[in-house]
Amino acid sequence: MTVTRQDSHSELVEMLDGQVRERVRSDGVDPQRDAGLVRRIAEDVVRRHDERSLTGAVVPVADPDGVVGELIARVSGFGPLQPFLDDPEVEEIWINDPSRVFIARRGRHELTNLMLSAAQVHELVERMLKSSGRRIDLSQPFVDAMLPEGHRLHVVLEGISRGFSAVNIRKFVVRASRMSDLVELGSLSQQAATFLDASIRAGLNVLVAGGTQAGKTTFLNCLAAAIPGGDRVISAEEVFELRFNHPDWVPMQTRQAGLEGTGEIALRDLVKEALRMRPSRVVVGEVRAEECLDLLLALNAGLPGMCTLHANSAREALVKMCTLPLLAGENISARFVVPTVASSVDLVVHLGIDEHGVRRVNEIVSVPGRVENDIIETEPLFERSDGELRRAPGTPTRLERFQRIGIDVHQILAGGR
Structure with a gap:
């Protein structure tokens, strides 16, 4: 031999x-x-x-x-996965089974030549969870956790996934921290970035929508970076993913139930708790269930905020925003929710990935607050056509808020700075 x-x-x-x-x-x-x-x-x-x-x-x-x-x-570190974690071009790593390890670069995925054993995968998952303080077992077969470098780990235990445990590591890759960075990356135009920056300073409520890996969290970080330093920011997430600099910011994340089945802190609990902490702004990493009702009630009461949501367009994002609160209970009706969404959400920014894997803003719409036949009216402010994000004929809402802080929003939208 x-x-x-x-x-x-x-x-x-x-x-x-x-x-x-x-x-x-x-x-x-x-x-x-x-x-x-x-x-x-x-x-x-x-x-x-x-x-x-x-x-x-x-x-x-x-x-x-x-x-x-x-x-x-x-x-x-994390053994054979460490080179991918250290590679700044790799955005995500996932393991379908020990012999099939994939990575994503620039929005596109590829199968690596890395071959692991089931024991190696088990040890890697245990080591990653040890650093996060979270657990996975038969009673808790799913887990979301944060790795030391800020990467997000998601594991589905074998038995729920067929054959082997499924592992996803979504890396925290800092490519943009402010709206100006997104302009340099080609995600949106300078005019749109100036408008969004002004909208955040004016206290408008913004919904960031898009598909998986469209860059929603990064975009939310860039929006949050425009919040005035004198405001107190409270954020709520399933796991810590938001990263922005602010002098008065309290980030909170959910917690799993303990071994006794008690002690769970859900996202809805955090949204409610945030309102007791004297916030000037509330930021929710992603709404996907009944916590949407509590966020809507906060926004409707005059507390500025922003969040992300999975949707295929700005219109679908508003429809979903009207549907999720219904999960909170039978006493919540569409008759209440639809006008509440219309009066609470001011802007919807929809993101997407083009055929080259580049993340871009596809549209920015204003929500003037009108409802016709249970359909929320919108006005397009920016739309992507021929590869460019162009000014659309719509008019923004809450003009008095811009005037209050000395911003001429009409000049911005007319092309001025």
């Missing part, structure tokens, strides 16, 4: 991996929290091995720096 160089390297790394793990255990090092200490231990183990190789007792390490990096990934 021929032993290849790859086999020899793998055996060497396995041996050094065992030595590093033994040192980590004996020194009481937390490999997730103390990555710097793990690096020093790995460097020391590799250096000692190289010193022994001078006597001929062991084979030398051909690439010490590369082996140290591999050991850190195995012990402190």
Whole structure:
């Protein structure tokens, strides 16, 4: 049987991996929290091995720096997935089964040549959940968690998914933090960005809609960055994904039920709690159920806010916004919800991904508050045609709010700055 160089390297790394793990255990090092200490231990183990190789007792390490990096990934990072996590071009990683690991780059996905074992996948999931403080078991077969670098982990346990546990890691890739960054990326025009920036400062309520991976959270971050520094911001999410700089911001996330089946904190609970915290603005990462009712009631009471929602168009986003509150109970009727949505939502921004995988704003519509035959009227402010986001003939709502802070919105929409 021929032993290849790859086999020899793998055996060497396995041996050094065992030595590093033994040192980590004996020194009481937390490999997730103390990555710097793990690096020093790995460097020391590799250096000692190289010193022994001078006597001929062991084979030398051909690439010490590369082996140290591999050991850190195995012990402190996330093993064979770590190179994808470190690659700034990779946006998402998912495992359908141990032999089928996919990644997404620039909005397009590809099958990698990485082959894992079921034991490796199980260990990776356990390690990731350990860093998040969340759990997955037969009674809780789904989990959403946040990894140390801000990436979002979603796992569906084997038995619910057929054959193997399904794992998704959506990376937090910072490509834009303000509206001006989105203009540079080609997501929207300068005129539209100026208008949205002014709308947030004026306190308009904005609904950001789009499909999966359309960039809704990134767009919400950029909108939130325009909130005046004197405002107090309270945000609510399933897991922490929002990232924006603000001097007075309290972010909150949901919590799973404990082993006893108690202690769960749902998104609806957070929206209600946010209203008790003297907010000037409320931001909800994504509405998808009955928490939509509580957000609507807050917006309708005059509290400015914004949220994201899955929808295929601005029109469908408003329809969904009218449907979700009905999940809150039989005593909630469309007769109440539809006019409430019409009077609470001021702008809808719909995002999409083009054929090249580029995320773009497809339309921005104003909601003037009128309802005709149970249909909420809208006015298009910007529409994408021939690849460009162009000014449409619609008129924005809440003009008095722009005037109050000294903004001439008509000049912005006429093309001025």
